[in-house]
Structure formats: C-alpha cells, structure tokens
Amino acid sequence: MTDRLDAMRAAVGPEDYGAAAAAAETQALFARLWHFVGFDDELTAPDGYLVRTIAGVPVVVQRFDDDIRAFRDVCSHRHARLHTAERGHGPLRCPYHGWTYSREGVPVGIPGNDPCFQLDKADKAALALTGYEVARRGRFIFVRLIPGGPDLDIWLGPLGAWLDAVSDGFAAPFDQAPLDWRADWKVGMENVLEVYHVDSVHPETFRTVTEGVWKCAEHGAHSTGTIGLTAETRRWWEGVAKRLKLTPLTAFTDYDHAIIFPNLAIGLTAGLMASVQTYEPVYAPDGTVRPGRCHLRYRLSLARQQPGASAAARQGVEGHLADFNRRLLAEDQSVAEAAWAGSQQADRPALLGHNEGRIRAFHAAWLKEMGR
Ligand code: FES
Ligand SMILES: [Fe+2]
Incomplete structure (x- = not known):
C-alpha cells in the first residue's frame, strides 16, 4: 500500500461496524452522550x-x-x-x-x-x-443516561445556534416515521455526511435539487456542510413560500446540513424545509444491541406560516415533499445496506476522498468518545 493510499484510509476499520463495536458503543457513546x-x-x-x-x-x-x-x-x-x-x-x-x-x-x-x-x-x-x-435547546429535547459530562449547551457549541434557528423558524413536523434499516447506525450517518453519492444514487431526486461545491466545517465532534440549490429548485421554493405564506430562515438559503454527534442530522432546504433525522441502534428487550440494524427516525417540517394561506395548498405541498423524501430515503437505504453488508466482509479500511472530510471528522469524534 502506498503512503498516499495510507493517508486516505479511514481511521475506523471494518471491525468497527460489527457486533463487538456495537456492544461497546452502548455504554461508551449512547449511555454517556446527550x-x-x-x-x-x-x-x-x-x-x-x-x-x-x-x-x-x-x-x-x-x-x-x-x-x-x-x-x-x-x-x-x-x-x-x-x-x-x-x-x-x-x-x-x-x-x-x-x-x-x-x-x-x-x-x-x-x-x-x-x-x-x-x-x-x-x-x-x-x-x-x-x-x-x-x-x-429551543424545542429540541435531549436525555443523557450517565451524568457527569458537559452541559448540553457546552456540548453543542456553535451548533446550538442551529437548533435555536430550527426551533424558532419551523412548525411541528408534517411527516415523521421510524424506518428499519439493515445497516449499522454509523453507515447511515456517513451517508448524510457527503454528497458524493448523489449523482449515482439520487439521479432523479436529490440530484435535481442541488449543484455546486460541498462546503464543510468541523465544530468539535459536530460538523456542517452546505451546497447550492439549482435555479429551478430555488424558483420552486420561492413559489411555495409565496403561496403558503412561509417565512424562510434568512441565515439558511442553500441546502444546509449539520450533524450533532453522535446521531442527530439536520438538513435545511432554502431555509423553508427542515429534515431532522436520528440514526439509532436497535436493541433486544434485554438491552443487547442488534448489530447491523438501525432505526432512521425522520421528521419533516415547513417554515412557520403567516395566517391566511390555504390549508389545501399546504397539504398538497406537504404530500409532495413527504413522497419525495420517502423516495430519497429508499434510495439511501439501499446503498447504506449494501455498504454495511460489504463492511462485514471487508479486509481493509475504507478509503475517504477530499470530498468525504466530514466522515473523517465523524470517525475522529467516534474514536475519541470511544476512548481509543
Ligand atoms: S402497578 Fe406496575 S406492575 Fe403493578
Ligand atoms: Fe443520500
């Protein structure tokens, strides 16, 4: 293996997606973190x-x-x-x-x-x-089983402002569900941390919405990513905002994405729609983790509405967005499950390109919180 390839290898190895790592995460991550x-x-x-x-x-x-x-x-x-x-x-x-x-x-x-x-x-x-x-933090409620770590506001750092903005700017979810994926929760998180897969996996869905460069930033264990919206998408959302009398979040105008470690992901589209997801391990009744399973729990919300818009028009838009989101998630599920299945047979760590830096940061946070 060349040094160049070595430098691109993921710090988390295939064994970290298996049963022993999943069991270790239960106490080291999920009981200990918000x-x-x-x-x-x-x-x-x-x-x-x-x-x-x-x-x-x-x-x-x-x-x-x-x-x-x-x-x-x-x-x-x-x-x-x-x-x-x-x-x-x-x-x-x-x-x-x-x-x-x-x-x-x-x-x-x-x-x-x-x-x-x-x-x-x-x-x-x-x-x-x-x-x-x-x-x-705002309308977001967090629970921690083992006390003694940082207060929530300290843990969130600058990402707290994201939660404030979403709390203030968005209405209650119009669609939400838990979905059962045959994949480790980390594979689900890794999938939302890059847009590299969009051309291949979402040619008729997400690919039609975004364009440009994925600009990323790390904030401790958390990270953000932003990519532009196509002119057509912008026009569509402007029309929706006008028809439904929605008030967009002015600080978020593109496709803006954030994760709060370990498993909360928030995607904002044009400051008008929020998708709030968690990727949660699945457990047997005695609390034993079930390796290679996760529940993706998503919640879709629209920006707050001024009075006077038609309820029927709103329902129409919500129905369209809910369908679109389900198609998108089905596409993601298929590749996330393929990636997890492959990880169980992999004989070397994954390779991460320059466009997958948020995954590298996620792995660094994972190793740190796991005490490795
Ligand atoms: S009241 Fe709860 S088990 Fe009897
Ligand atoms: Fe995707």
Missing part, C-alpha cells in the same frame, strides 16, 4: 409523553405541566412497562395495577396501599423510578 429524543411540542401539555430506547434502556420522557422529566420506563412494583405506546398523553401510571408516579418518579398513588403494602413516605421515596438528565 441523545436527541424529540421536540417539546410533541409532549403536549399537561401530560404528553414519548418513549425511546437509549443505550438499550426504555426511557419515558414525560411532561408534568411545565416540567419535562425522563425515567426508566419500568414500574417499581412488578416491572411492567409504564407506557405501551411510543407517544401519547396521560399520567405516568402503570397499566398493570395502577401505581401512579409523581414528577420525582415517586409512586404516590398505590391502589390498596393500606391493606396490601402499608408503604410510608420513605418507602415510596425508596421506590422512585430511576431518573435521567433532561436538557433542552
């Missing part, structure tokens, strides 16, 4: 909730009026999961025997406590659910 779980307006007052699996642990993120709290989603009585849906609203009450938990995670309502348990205040406090740290 994990984006959803938007605060998904947790509608007074008692909206989301359930997510973070580092193999089922976590309920629950609103209590103005407070948002996170707990291990396991009842202190006989271990039933407290919420059976991924999202909804209702008190933190176990469906099995009806124990109800306070915002401190303490079982304050225990049916038949006097005849059956005689639990006093101290007993109940000792039976509190395991709680986790919650932090917000």
Whole structure:
C-alpha cells in the first residue's frame, strides 16, 4: 500500500461496524452522550409523553405541566412497562395495577396501599423510578443516561445556534416515521455526511435539487456542510413560500446540513424545509444491541406560516415533499445496506476522498468518545 493510499484510509476499520463495536458503543457513546429524543411540542401539555430506547434502556420522557422529566420506563412494583405506546398523553401510571408516579418518579398513588403494602413516605421515596438528565435547546429535547459530562449547551457549541434557528423558524413536523434499516447506525450517518453519492444514487431526486461545491466545517465532534440549490429548485421554493405564506430562515438559503454527534442530522432546504433525522441502534428487550440494524427516525417540517394561506395548498405541498423524501430515503437505504453488508466482509479500511472530510471528522469524534 502506498503512503498516499495510507493517508486516505479511514481511521475506523471494518471491525468497527460489527457486533463487538456495537456492544461497546452502548455504554461508551449512547449511555454517556446527550441523545436527541424529540421536540417539546410533541409532549403536549399537561401530560404528553414519548418513549425511546437509549443505550438499550426504555426511557419515558414525560411532561408534568411545565416540567419535562425522563425515567426508566419500568414500574417499581412488578416491572411492567409504564407506557405501551411510543407517544401519547396521560399520567405516568402503570397499566398493570395502577401505581401512579409523581414528577420525582415517586409512586404516590398505590391502589390498596393500606391493606396490601402499608408503604410510608420513605418507602415510596425508596421506590422512585430511576431518573435521567433532561436538557433542552429551543424545542429540541435531549436525555443523557450517565451524568457527569458537559452541559448540553457546552456540548453543542456553535451548533446550538442551529437548533435555536430550527426551533424558532419551523412548525411541528408534517411527516415523521421510524424506518428499519439493515445497516449499522454509523453507515447511515456517513451517508448524510457527503454528497458524493448523489449523482449515482439520487439521479432523479436529490440530484435535481442541488449543484455546486460541498462546503464543510468541523465544530468539535459536530460538523456542517452546505451546497447550492439549482435555479429551478430555488424558483420552486420561492413559489411555495409565496403561496403558503412561509417565512424562510434568512441565515439558511442553500441546502444546509449539520450533524450533532453522535446521531442527530439536520438538513435545511432554502431555509423553508427542515429534515431532522436520528440514526439509532436497535436493541433486544434485554438491552443487547442488534448489530447491523438501525432505526432512521425522520421528521419533516415547513417554515412557520403567516395566517391566511390555504390549508389545501399546504397539504398538497406537504404530500409532495413527504413522497419525495420517502423516495430519497429508499434510495439511501439501499446503498447504506449494501455498504454495511460489504463492511462485514471487508479486509481493509475504507478509503475517504477530499470530498468525504466530514466522515473523517465523524470517525475522529467516534474514536475519541470511544476512548481509543
Ligand atoms: S406492575 Fe406496575 S402497578 Fe403493578
Ligand atoms: Fe443520500
């Protein structure tokens, strides 16, 4: 191997996409780092909730009026999961025997406590659910299982401003879903960190939207990339903004992309549409990671709307964008799955060109956070 090729080799090797690395990531990355779980307006007052699996642990993120709290989603009585849906609203009450938990995670309502348990205040406090740290930046809610790392704002650095802008500028998602990919989550992230694949993978979708040079910047573990929009795309979005009375984000006029390490990716188109994605490992019920699987959870939003636009016109545009996005993601899924399958049989590290610098930065962050 020449020195020149050596310099282009990825620092992360094929073995880092396999079962042992996936198991090591559970504690080293996913339990230890801030994990984006959803938007605060998904947790509608007074008692909206989301359930997510973070580092193999089922976590309920629950609103209590103005407070948002996170707990291990396991009842202190006989271990039933407290919420059976991924999202909804209702008190933190176990469906099995009806124990109800306070915002401190303490079982304050225990049916038949006097005849059956005689639990006093101290007993109940000792039976509190395991709680986790919650932090917000704008409408973005993050949870961290292991305390002790940097505060969220410190961790986000200059990317915090991105989350503020998206929070202020965009409405609630009009389309969202988790998709099941047969690929390691890192392969999904690597795929959004370059536009090199666009000509080959998205000739009729993304290729028609963007043009020019992919300009990238690194911000600690995070990074950004920007590429221009074609004149036709710009015109289309200008028409949409006018028809739907959307207010674009003036700071973002191209296709602007950011990742927050480890697994949050945000793509903005013309400052008018936001695609917020997470690539999450998949776990068995006992918390063991399932290698080579990830859930891509995407959320599509349009910029905020002034009053007076037609709801039917908006629905038409949203339907078109949702279809376009699904086509795009199906194209990405196919190559991400091919890349992961190949990584399991690779006998040397991947090669990264000058146009894949964000992947190099992502790998450097991964190695650092993994303690290697
Ligand atoms: S298992 Fe939850 S109340 Fe019994
Ligand atoms: Fe793609």
